[in-house]
Amino acid sequence: MSAPFPPWMKRLVSAAVPAGLYSRASALHTALVDRDADPRIRESITRLWSLKNAHRGGRCFIIGNGPSLRTMDLTPLQSEFCFGCNRIYLLFDEKAFQTTYYVCVNPLVLEQFADDIRQISCTKFISTSGMNLVGDDPNTIFISTRRGPGFYRYAPYGLWEGATVTYVAM
Structure with missing residues (x-):
C-alpha cells in the first residue's frame, strides 16, 4: 500500500491545479512511494x-x-x-x-x-x-x-x- 498524499500537499495541489494535473501529481506521488520499493x-x-x-x-x-x-x-x-x-x-x-x-x-x-x-x-x-x-x-x-x-x-x-x-x- 502506498503512502497517503500528505494533507498539506493535497490542499495545495487541489486548490491550485486543475483536476487532471492533480491526478497526475497523485500518481507521481504513488509511484515515488511504490509499495514494492x-x-x-x-x-x-x-x-x-x-x-x-x-x-x-x-x-x-x-x-x-x-x-x-x-x-x-x-x-x-x-x-x-x-x-x-x-x-x-x-x-x-x-x-x-x-x-x-x-x-x-x-x-x-x-x-x-x-x-x-x-x-x-x-x-x-x-x-x-x-x-x-x-x-x-x-x-x-x-x-x-x-x-x-x-x-x-x-x-x-x-x-x-x-x-x-x-x-x-x-
Whole structure:
C-alpha cells in the first residue's frame, strides 16, 4: 500500500491545479512511494515527511569537516540544531561535541568509511547509493539524489547533490 498524499500537499495541489494535473501529481506521488520499493526507502520517506517543520522557528548550522574546525570552539553550538557532513565525526570525541544530524552522500566516503558511519549515534541522512554499505540502522534515513540541477524543497522526492554534501544538508 502506498503512502497517503500528505494533507498539506493535497490542499495545495487541489486548490491550485486543475483536476487532471492533480491526478497526475497523485500518481507521481504513488509511484515515488511504490509499495514494492525497498522497505528502507519507504520508511525513510515517511520519516522525512515527519521531520517537516520539526524545528520551525529555530535555527540550524551546517558544519563542514575541514581542518580549521580543530581550532574552533564548538561549545556555543551544543544547544543548537547542527548538521555535520562527511567525516565530522572525527571531532565528536576530541571536542566533546556531536551534531544533531549527520549527512553523507559521497559514494567514496560511504564506501571507505562505512564502518565509522555505522557507529554514529545521531540521525543520519545517507544517499540511497550507500544503503548496502551502512546497512540497517534505526538512526539512518536514506535520501534519493537526483541528476538534474535545482534546489528541491521536499527531500522525500529526492535532492540534487549540487557537487557538495553541504547543498544536500541545506
